[in-house]
Amino acid sequence: YVKNTKEILDKASREGYAIGAFNFNNMEFLQAILEAAEEEKAPVIVATSEGAIKYIGKGDIETGAKLAVEMVRTYAEKLSVPVALHLDHGRDFRIIMTAIKAGYSSVMIDASHLPFEENLRETKKIVEIAHAVGISVEAELGKLKGIEDNVVEKESVLVDPEEAKIFVKETEVDFLAPAIGTSHGAFKFKGEAQLDFERLKKVKEYTQIPLVLHGASMVPQDVVKLANEYGAELSGAKGVPEDMLKKAIELGINKINTDTDLRITFVAYLRKVLSEDKSQIDPRKIFKPVFEHVKEIVKERIRIFGSSGKA
Numbered sequence: 001y002v003k004n005t006k007e008i009l010d011k012a013s014r015e016g017y018a019i020g021a022f023n024f025n026n027m028e029f030l031q032a033i034l035e036a037a038e039e040e041k042a043p044v045i046v047a048t049s050e051g052a053i054k055y056i057g058k059g060d061i062e063t064g065a066k067l068a069v070e071m072v073r074t075y076a077e078k079l080s081v082p083v084a085l086h087l088d089h090g091r092d093f094r095i096i097m098t099a100i101k102a103g104y105s106s107v108m109i110d111a112s113h114l115p116f117e118e119n120l121r122e123t124k125k126i127v128e129i130a131h132a133v134g135i136s137v138e139a140e141l142g143k144l145k146g147i148e149d150n151v152v153e154k155e156s157v158l159v160d161p162e163e164a165k166i167f168v169k170e171t172e173v174d175f176l177a178p179a180i181g182t183s184h185g186a187f188k189f190k191g192e193a194q195l196d197f198e199r200l201k202k203v204k205e206y207t208q209i210p211l212v213l214h215g216a217s218m219v220p221q222d223v224v225k226l227a228n229e230y231g232a233e234l235s236g237a238k239g240v241p242e243d244m245l246k247k248a249i250e251l252g253i254n255k256i257n258t259d260t261d262l263r264i265t266f267v268a269y270l271r272k273v274l275s276e277d278k279s280q281i282d283p284r285k286i287f288k289p290v291f292e293h294v295k296e297i298v299k300e301r302i303r304i305f306g307s308s309g310k311a
């Protein structure tokens, strides 16, 4: 169990590959992610959003954070690969503090919806506290379109590399998520997929720290098609193409947040299993094949990120 996420991300940044940061909300997704990392001999980051902590704790934040840490630690001590637990999109001060107290390896303070100076001040405050207890911090500059824990951004606002230089210097944040055109969820682009690689290049050059790509799911079309064949309504779903992910990694992305690809795979195969095995009522017999597929998609992404064999 990695005490602070910075140690695995600094190595990835030096060597030019990316670590997957996979979100989980329950035991089965966590199992699939950790099995995939072990089989790929890859360092891995598992992440909970604030919503996931509330979900795991049935509304009680301390319970949720504690249970997440204990589930991850208990599984991780049996594995050969380094595992970090990260708070994704931390916004609420109390939740961020609770995650740190519970034993998370890193926390994101997402204040990117605020004006630059306020984002900088909020981030600096969290960095001072987290660094005092040896925890790494992620922050964000620019805005992703779409829903981020009940903050709805109408349009994405791309990162300003000059601001990024000042921001990283002033806050001493450990890793930065620059908005370069992605968005959360399964419907990322209206037209052609497009990332602003010029900005990304400048942000890396000006900050020289590990960078994070949010909204990075690929939304594989074969899985979308399967889900729709079994009754889902996901037409028009579109993600980040593999070649763009690889280019982003070349230009300095070292942590890649992935949630939607696991959700779509889960839904497609759950629908398939339930419709094919109509008399099945044992959740273990339903979930086992479904999470085999979730594990496979995590392995595929770990291979694309270049972190296979890096443990």
Ligand SMILES: O=C(COP(=O)(O)O)N(O)CCCCOP(=O)(O)O
Residues within 6 Å of the ligand: 023, 049, 050, 051, 052, 088, 089, 148, 149, 183, 184, 185, 186, 213, 214, 215, 216, 217, 218, 257, 258, 259, 260, 261
């Ligand atoms: O950047 C990403 C993932 O992007 P993706 O949607 O492309 O997978 N993430 O940060 C994961 C976002 C998780 C959202 O969690 P809640 O629904 O619990 O609030």
Ligand SMILES: [Ca+2]
Residues within 6 Å of the ligand: 110, 111, 112, 113, 140, 142, 143, 144, 148
């Ligand atoms: Ca944000």
Ligand code: NA
Residues within 6 Å of the ligand: 086, 087, 088, 089, 108, 138, 257
């Ligand atoms: Na994050």
Ligand SMILES: [Zn+2]
Residues within 6 Å of the ligand: 089, 184, 214, 215, 257
């Ligand atoms: Zn995100």
